[in-house]
Amino acid sequence: MIEVRDINKSFxxxxxxxxxxxxxxxxxxxxxxxxxxxxKTVLLKCIVGLLxxxxxxxxxxxxxxTSMNNKEKKQIRQKFGMLFQGAALFDSLTVEENVRFKxxxxxxxxxxxxxxxxxxxxxxxxxxxxxxxLPSELSGGMxxxxxxxxxxxxxxxxxxxxxxxxxxxxxTAILIDRLIKDITEEFNMTTIVNTHDLNSVMEIGDKVVFIxxxxxxxxxxxxxxxxxDNTELNNFVFATSLVRQLKKQDDI
Amino acid sequence: MTLxxxxxxxxxxxxxxxxxxxxxxxYYIRLIREMEILGLNSVGIxxxxxxxMGAVITIQTAYNxxxxxxxxxxxxxxxxxxxxxxxxSTIVALILAGKVGSNIASELGTMRVTEQIDAxxxxxxxxxxxxxxxxxxGLMILAPFLSALSMIVGLFGGWISGTAAGVISTPDYIxxxxxxxxxxxxxxxxxxxVIFAFIITTVSSYHGYYTSGGALEVGRSSxxxxxxxSVVILLFNLILTHVMLS
Ligand SMILES: Nc1ncnc2c1ncn2[C@@H]1O[C@H](COP(=O)(O)OP(=O)(O)OP(=O)(O)O)[C@@H](O)[C@H]1O
Ligand SMILES: [Mg+2]
Numbered sequence: 001m002i003e004v005r006d007i008n009k010s011f012x013x014x015x016x017x018x019x020x021x022x023x024x025x026x027x028x029x030x031x032x033x034x035x036x037x038x039x040k041t042v043l044l045k046c047i048v049g050l051l052x053x054x055x056x057x058x059x060x061x062x063x064x065x066t067s068m069n070n071k072e073k074k075q076i077r078q079k080f081g082m083l084f085q086g087a088a089l090f091d092s093l094t095v096e097e098n099v100r101f102k103x104x105x106x107x108x109x110x111x112x113x114x115x116x117x118x119x120x121x122x123x124x125x126x127x128x129x130x131x132x133x134l135p136s137e138l139s140g141g142m143x144x145x146x147x148x149x150x151x152x153x154x155x156x157x158x159x160x161x162x163x164x165x166x167x168x169x170x171x172t173a174i175l176i177d178r179l180i181k182d183i184t185e186e187f188n189m190t191t192i193v194n195t196h197d198l199n200s201v202m203e204i205g206d207k208v209v210f211i212x213x214x215x216x217x218x219x220x221x222x223x224x225x226x227x228x229d230n231t232e233l234n235n236f237v238f239a240t241s242l243v244r245q246l247k248k249q250d251d252i
Numbered sequence: 253m254t255l256x257x258x259x260x261x262x263x264x265x266x267x268x269x270x271x272x273x274x275x276x277x278x279y280y281i282r283l284i285r286e287m288e289i290l291g292l293n294s295v296g297i298x299x300x301x302x303x304x305m306g307a308v309i310t311i312q313t314a315y316n317x318x319x320x321x322x323x324x325x326x327x328x329x330x331x332x333x334x335x336x337x338x339x340x341s342t343i344v345a346l347i348l349a350g351k352v353g354s355n356i357a358s359e360l361g362t363m364r365v366t367e368q369i370d371a372x373x374x375x376x377x378x379x380x381x382x383x384x385x386x387x388x389x390g391l392m393i394l395a396p397f398l399s400a401l402s403m404i405v406g407l408f409g410g411w412i413s414g415t416a417a418g419v420i421s422t423p424d425y426i427x428x429x430x431x432x433x434x435x436x437x438x439x440x441x442x443x444x445x446v447i448f449a450f451i452i453t454t455v456s457s458y459h460g461y462y463t464s465g466g467a468l469e470v471g472r473s474s475x476x477x478x479x480x481x482s483v484v485i486l487l488f489n490l491i492l493t494h495v496m497l498s
Contacts, residue, residue, distance in 0.1 A: 050370050077376035088367040102375055105275055 001026045002047065002158065002190050007056030009039075009046055016042045018215045020056075027188045029181050029204045031195055031222075034211035035236060040194040041085060043211065044162055047192065048082060049073060060158065078106055081156030085163050085194075087143040089135040089150070095122070096131035099149045106154065121149040124179055126172070141168045148176060152183055159184065159191040165200060173197065177204045198237065201225065210236065262458045268380035269388065269457070282386035290352050290387060290453075291394030295401065301347055302402040305339050306331065306409030314419035324420050328428020331410045333437065340402035341441040342489050345448035348391075348398075349481040353456040356387055357477035360460025361470035369461070384457040388450060395449035396442040403441070440496050447492065448485050455481040 002024040009017040016039045024030040032040050045051040047058055049065065058065040060076055068076070089098050099118045103109055109117070122128060125145035135143055144167060151159060161180060165173035181204040184191040195201065201208060205222035212218075212232045220228065225237055273279040310331040317327065360383060363369050372379040407429055414420040420428070456477035463473040 048374055050373065074376045074378070077374055080374055080376070082371070082374045084367045084371060086367060088371040090368055090371070091362075091366070104278055105375070105377060 001059075001061055002192070003059040003062075004043075004047060005057045005059070007043075007046055007053045007058065009042055009051060009053050016214050017046065017053075018213075020211075020214075020216050022209050022216055022219065024190055024192050025207060026190045027185060028206035029184050029191045029193060030207045030209065031193050031201055031205040032209050032211060033195060033201060033236070036196065038211045039214040040211055041162055044160055044192065044194055048077075048080060048160055078102075078154075079157040081151035081154070081159045083144070083147050083151045083161040083164055085166075087135075087140075087147040089143055089146055091135045093134075094131065095127070095133050095135070095138070095146050098135070098146055099153055101150065102154050117153060118149075121153050122146075124152075125149050126175060141172060144168060145172070145176070148179070155183075155187050155189075157187075157189055159189050161191070161193045163194055163196075165195070165197055170199070173199065174203065180204060201237075212236075258458075261462070262454070265380055265384070265458055265461060266454060268378060269384040269454075271378055271381050273381060273385070274377060279382070279386060282382065283390055286386040286390030287394055290355070290391045291398065294348055294351060294398060297347060297351060298344055298398050298402050299405050301344065302335075302340065302405040303409035303412075305343065306335055306406030306411075307413030309334050309339070309406075310410035310414040310425075311417055311419060314414065314417070323424075325424040325428035325431060327414065327420050328410070328425040329431050331414075332407065332429040332433075335403055335406040335410070336437040336441055340399050340406060341444040341448065342485065344399060344402045345395075345445065345452065345485050346482055348395075348449075349452045349456075349485060350478050352391060353452050353477045353481045354474040356453060356456040357460035357463075357474040358470055360384075360457060361463035361473045364461065364463045365466055365470060380461065384453075384461065387457060388453045391449040391453050392446050395445040399442055399445035400438075403438070443496070444489070444492055447488060451484050451488060452481045455484055 004020060004022050004024075007017055007020050008015070020043060032043060034040050042051060046053050049058075053066065056066075063076070065073070065076065090101065093101070096115075096118055099121055100114055103114045103117060107114075118131070119128075122131070125148050127142065127145050127149065130138070130142070130146075135146070138146065144164065148161070148164060151161070159180070164180060165176050168176060177200045180191060180193060183189065193200070193204075201222050205225075208220060208222055208225060209216060210218040210230075210233050218228060218230045218233045225233065228234065310327060313327045313330045313334075314324075317330075360369075363383070369379045369383070372382060410429075411422070411425050414425055415422055459473040459477040459480065463469050
């Protein structure tokens with residue numbers, strides 16, 4: 001479980017996160033939704049400690065992350081898996097080396113065990129026989145998928161995904177969503193996913209947190225979203241006509 | 253104030269870079285790779301620069317000493333001392349600051365702005381250690397070899413140009429470069445080259461690692477890396493000359 005308590009974050013004059021408190025549950029896919037620029041990425045980066053919060057605390061399974069020293073942070077981070085919005089693959093390493101990285105760094109596996117594990121993770125994101133390509137030779141969606149394989153290679157306890165399916169075709173997007181949900185349940189991880197894709201919300205959102213202009217505006221399950229009468233949430237969710245129709249059918 | 257701020261931040265980065273590696277084998281592989289990228293790939297430019305430097309120094313010394321009382325073998329001696337004392341360490345270091353410094357700063361800067369450094373941190377890897385330490389050690393290990401190579405090629409260049417221009421004969425040149433030879437000059441030069449390698453890699457890493465923004469800032473970091481490494485090299489050259497030769 002990850003608990004965020006009253007965090008604030010500003011960049012100079014820009015107050016991006018305002019008193020955000022939220023609990024992310026273990027074994028569940030927790031979604032953070034909100035408009036572009038609402039502060040989702042900043043929130044996620046504060047949670048993993050890439051940005052320092054101005055005030056407030058973050059707890060990982062009751063341990064206070066914000067007051068940990070560097071060594072303790074390093075240790076808990078070995079249980080993290082993170083997918084960045086821009087993939088952030090190591091561009092001097094091949095696909096295989098990218099995915100292997102944590103195995104080389106933190107395990108005593110043999111070469112053949114590592115190769116098997118890498119190929120298994122790559123097959124789960126539908127990327128076979130691309131092992132020897134460099135990131136510059138991949139499409140945007142393929143980079144994302146490699147980054148997901150890299151994030152899950154060591155079965156993290158905490159998985160963070162920033163827009164895992166932006167830039168992917170609908171079919172692959174669903175595949176990635178399912179993969180995230182499956183491994184979350186299989187390994188009882190605490191997973192936090194940033195998205196503005198309503199398909200994902202309906203498909204995998206066990207818990208949904210809606211961020212509006214840097215504040216937590218609403219939280220609930222994906223089913224409750226359709227029934228909510230929160231104006232900002234409705235404006236966000238019912239922006240597309242398809243979902244509006246769904247809502248109408250529901251009402252009848 | 254801001255200079256002190258930079259020096260403090262630089263020192264803290266170095267402290268992180270020299271922390272205990274997570275896994276020695278991974279760092280060792282990185283070290284070998286950096287030795288190749290930073291050191292071996294610089295052999296070509298060092299050879300070219302040194303050859304022409306040696307050639308020019310010899311001819312210039314000859315033209316400036318066209319005096320019948322001046323034995324020609326002294327041209328060899330003067331060229332040798334210039335090459336050993338200054339050119340093979342300081343000038344080569346300045347050239348490397350341009351090549352290696354911009355390479356390091358743009359690599360680390362790009363990794364910073366594309367969040368690759370964040371990705372390392374999130375994995376629980378000490379990004380400063382993993383990225384910077386192999387660069388520092390890699391160039392420090394190879395710098396004396398580059399410097400020694402530069403000495404040899406420089407003296408060779410002097411011989412070729414001196415004899416080709418007809419300002420000195422082969423026996424005179426050979427005699428001259430051995431005359432009143434002080435072996436400490438070589439040690440001095442090699443020590444300087446190691447210190448300069450440290451300056452180039454750390455100053456450039458500092459600029460690259462703390463890049464913020466986008467592609468434009470990467471370019472800026474890379475320019476600053478070259479300029480600042482060069483200035484620090486010249487400053488330390490002065491200090492080291494004073495400390496070691498006086
Ligand atoms: N490093 C930074 N320095 C200054 N301002 C920043 C920084 N990072 C983000 N911001 C600002 O914080 C706000 C929220 O940005 P954030 O990246 O969290 O949005 P987002 O919700 O992730 O949007 P998107 O869906 O487009 O990814 C924006 O106004 C942005 O300009
Ligand atoms: Mg974002």
